[in-house]
Amino acid sequence: RMGYAENERDMLIMRHEFGAAYADHSEMTTSTLLAYGIPGGDSAMARTVGLPAAIAARLLLEGTLQRKGVLIPILPEVFEPVLAELERHGIRFEEDCQ
Numbered sequence: 001r002m003g004y005a006e007n008e009r010d011m012l013i014m015r016h017e018f019g020a021a022y023a024d025h026s027e028m029t030t031s032t033l034l035a036y037g038i039p040g041g042d043s044a045m046a047r048t049v050g051l052p053a054a055i056a057a058r059l060l061l062e063g064t065l066q067r068k069g070v071l072i073p074i075l076p077e078v079f080e081p082v083l084a085e086l087e088r089h090g091i092r093f094e095e096d097c098q
Contacts, residue, residue, distance in 0.1 A: 009037035012044035014093075029091045053091060055082045 014033040037043040073079040
C-alpha cells in the first residue's frame with residue numbers, strides 16, 4: 001500500500017555531532033550522510049542497512065576478518081574495509097571539523 005510511485009525514491013539523512021574538550025582548546029566535528037534510493041531499485045534505507053551487513057558477511061567468508069563472534073564496528077580492521085567499499089557504492093559521510 002505504501003510502495004513508491006514510478007521514478008520516486010527515498011532520501012536518508014544521518015548527522016552526528018561530536019564535541020571534545022581539551023585543556024587548551026575544544027573541537028567540534030560534524031559527520032553527515034546523505035543517501036538517495038534508486039528509482040525502481042533499492043531504497044536508501046535498504047542500501048545503508050543491507051550493504052554494510054552484506055559487506056561484513058563477505059569479508060568474514062573470505063577470511064579478511066579474522067575475529068570471531070558478534071562484532072561491533074569500532075575496530076579499524078572491521079570498519080575500514082566496510083567504509084571503503086560503501087564509498088565505492090556512493091555511500092559516504094562528509095566530515096566538517098571546527
